[in-house]
Amino acid sequence: MLSRPTTEQIILDCRHELLTTIDAAVDDPTVKVAIQMMENVLRNCAARAAHEIAWMRDETAAMVAFATDVAAAHPASTAVDAALAAYEAGRSESLHLDDVCATYDLAGRAMGAALEVVMAAGDDARHLTGRAILEERLAHENEIMGEWAFVGRA
Amino acid sequence: MFDASVMPERLASFLTRHDGAREATVVAYERMVGGYSRLMAWAEVHWSDGTHERVVLRGDPPPGQSMMETDRDLEWALLTALSAVDELAMPAARAYDATGEHLGTKCIVLDHVEGDSLQAVLNRVDPAHGYTDHARELVDTMARVHSIDLAPLHGVIEVPDDWDAYLGRLIDRFRQAEHGHVEANPFLLYVAAWLDAHRPPPLPLRLVHSDFQPANIMIAPTHDGGHEHQVIDWELAHVGDPREDLGYYNVYSSASGPNLFAADPEGFLARYRERTGFSEEAVNLDTMAYFSSLAAITVYAQVLGGAGAMAEGRNSGLMTTYTLNALTVGHNNFLAGCTPPPGGAA
Numbered sequence: 484m485l486s487r488p489t490t491e492q493i494i495l496d497c498r499h500e501l502l503t504t505i506d507a508a509v510d511d512p513t514v515k516v517a518i519q520m521m522e523n524v525l526r527n528c529a530a531r532a533a534h535e536i537a538w539m540r541d542e543t544a545a546m547v548a549f550a551t552d553v554a555a556a557h558p559a560s561t562a563v564d565a566a567l568a569a570y571e572a573g574r575s576e577s578l579h580l581d582d583v584c585a586t587y588d589l590a591g592r593a594m595g596a597a598l599e600v601v602m603a604a605g606d607d608a609r610h611l612t613g614r615a616i617l618e619e620r621l622a623h624e625n626e627i628m629g630e631w632a633f634v635g636r637a
Numbered sequence: 638m639f640d641a642s643v644m645p646e647r648l649a650s651f652l653t654r655h656d657g658a659r660e661a662t663v664v665a666y667e668r669m670v671g672g673y674s675r676l677m678a679w680a681e682v683h684w685s686d687g688t689h690e691r692v693v694l695r696g697d698p699p700p701g702q703s704m705m706e707t708d709r710d711l712e713w714a715l716l717t718a719l720s721a722v723d724e725l726a727m728p729a730a731r732a733y734d735a736t737g738e739h740l741g742t743k744c745i746v747l748d749h750v751e752g753d754s755l756q757a758v759l760n761r762v763d764p765a766h767g768y769t770d771h772a773r774e775l776v777d778t779m780a781r782v783h784s785i786d787l788a789p790l791h792g793v794i795e796v797p798d799d800w801d802a803y804l805g806r807l808i809d810r811f812r813q814a815e816h817g818h819v820e821a822n823p824f825l826l827y828v829a830a831w832l833d834a835h836r837p838p839p840l841p842l843r844l845v846h847s848d849f850q851p852a853n854i855m856i857a858p859t860h861d862g863g864h865e866h867q868v869i870d871w872e873l874a875h876v877g878d879p880r881e882d883l884g885y886y887n888v889y890s891s892a893s894g895p896n897l898f899a900a901d902p903e904g905f906l907a908r909y910r911e912r913t914g915f916s917e918e919a920v921n922l923d924t925m926a927y928f929s930s931l932a933a934i935t936v937y938a939q940v941l942g943g944a945g946a947m948a949e950g951r952n953s954g955l956m957t958t959y960t961l962n963a964l965t966v967g968h969n970n971f972l973a974g975c976t977p978p979p980g981g982a983a
Contacts, residue, residue: 512670520959527962546823584820591821598823602830607978614977617824621972624965631962633852633893635670 490532498525516635523631530627538623539583543590545616550593553600553609560600566593638676638696638741641666648680648694651739652746655732660685669693673956674705674872674939676742679749691751692731696744701946702954705939707872709743710735711794715871716745718793722785726857726867750867752858756851759895772897772905778854778866779886780912783843783879790844796876800839803877807931808832814938819945824968831975832931837924840878840915847873847935849882850889873935880920883909884928885936888970892963898925930974937967 488496506518547570554563570589575582594616601609638644645663652661665681676696683689697709716730728748734740755775762768787796797803811829815822846853846868853870883898883906890896898905902922910920940960946952 513668516670517955520955523962524955524958527958588820591823595815595821595823595826598827599830602827602834607980610978611980613823613827614972617827617972620823621965621968624968628962628965631892631966633673 491529494525494529498522519634526629527627536583539587542620543587546590546594549613549616550597553597557600562596563600566596691749693747693749694744696742701952712872713745714793718789721789724781726865728867750855750857752856754852755854758856759851768897775897776908777912779882782846783913785844810934810938814941818941819948824971828971828975837927838919840919842876843879845875845877845881849886880924880928881932883925884932887929888933892966926974930971933967933970940964
């Protein structure tokens with residue numbers, strides 16, 4: 484396949500065309516708002532295209548490690564055990580996006596179950612560890628979001 | 638409403654039938670910018686008795702293209718009930734096409750407010766001059782909503798009678814949103830556990846607007862030359878904890894400013910307490926932070942539902958993809974409101 488220009492570059496080029504050529508030719512205020520929204524969506528897609536597989540793989544590793552640690556520290560946590568078993572049964576090393584998403588989902592379910600266990604147990608140390616993983620996930624979301632506000636609302 | 642070219646004739650026919658005595662002619666019809674969840678338009682109407690007026694239409698988007706699913710029948714019933722409440726200024730709800738037979742989609746016709754939204758007004762204010770008067774008026778408007786007698790709403794919307802059970806159900810909506818979504822979202826389970834473990838003192842349950850923000854407050858001129866706030870867009874309104882609106886306002890305005898609470902948090906809350914009679918134990922910076930996390934779930938769950946529907950091929954449309962970022966805004970607010978235990982970051 485042709486890898487250059489990258490998907491990110493192609494999408495950002497479309498965004499540029501949208502803003503410079505199409506927006507300039509439009510007068511309808513409702514369409515102008517739609518163009519602003521599309522600009523934002525294209526920017527989001529460009530950031531995702533550039534990083535999403537790597538980010539999901541990194542987060543998957545962190546979430547599974549966390550859940551595994553919680554399961555070891557709280558032996559009665561059957562929900563975490565079940566979620567980890569589901570992860571092991573369903574995980575894939577494939578880098579196709581749908582496969583990465585499916586593995587990420589399974590890891591996220593183990594993470595969620597583990598967070599519920601540490602919160603219920605008052606396990607502050609692991610609470611902080613889990614929270615740090617959420618903050619890393621949020622940092623990725625924020626990078627995708629970039630500058631964002633409700634356009635057209637006044 | 639999906640085809641603007643036929644709307645003048647259809648709307649005129651609908652209004653004429655509804656009025657029963659006069660004939661309506663629609664001389665102008667235009668889609669409006671800014672309605673995120675519903676289709677919005679205004680129309681200029683000339684009546685056969687020589688009067689003329691402008692009305693606003695608020696209708697459902699085409700099936701599968703709505704960023705959130707809410708019930709027009711319920712909204713119409715609520716608007717009708719609220720119209721009888723003297724303490725609350727709002728545009729009169731004029732007519733309702735409950736089937737979409739006349740206007741092409743379920744659609745509510747409202748009086749048009751001759752004035753700007755508070756958001757438009759705030760956008761024109763020089764921040765150097767401050768927002769003190771606007772903050773006071775905003776608080777007073779919110780307090781009025783939260784002071785309404787619930788009696789007219791019985792039989793229209795659910796009126797829970799137990800705060801603790803209500804709060805538990807509200808917190809549980811985080812878990813339900815997570816379990817019902819197409820992929821895991823650990824944020825939601827974390828926030829639900831945190832909110833359950835840090836419940837605030839109770840307050841009396843009141844009418845909650847649920848999307849209380851400046852774009853939903855119209856500044857209408859009054860006969861004495863002054864102005865009043867008219868609150869619009871009641872589609873998510875319910876009876877709940879009034880601090881939900883405080884928290885939601887803070888969350889929304891942090892993403893789409895200016896945030897009139899952040900300018901003077903203590904003053905903002907003090908005026909709210911004065912206007913509502915609520916105690917400082919119940920309304921303070923800590924409970925504001927709590928409800929800034931909790932209150933967003935109503936809108937958040939709707940947006941998440943739209944995202945899930947799109948992932949499953951049941952929904953499409955720019956509004957759904959554009960508002961995905963609102964979920965990230967929600968995650969930021971969830972973590973900001975749910976403070977870590979000692980030993981973590983402040």
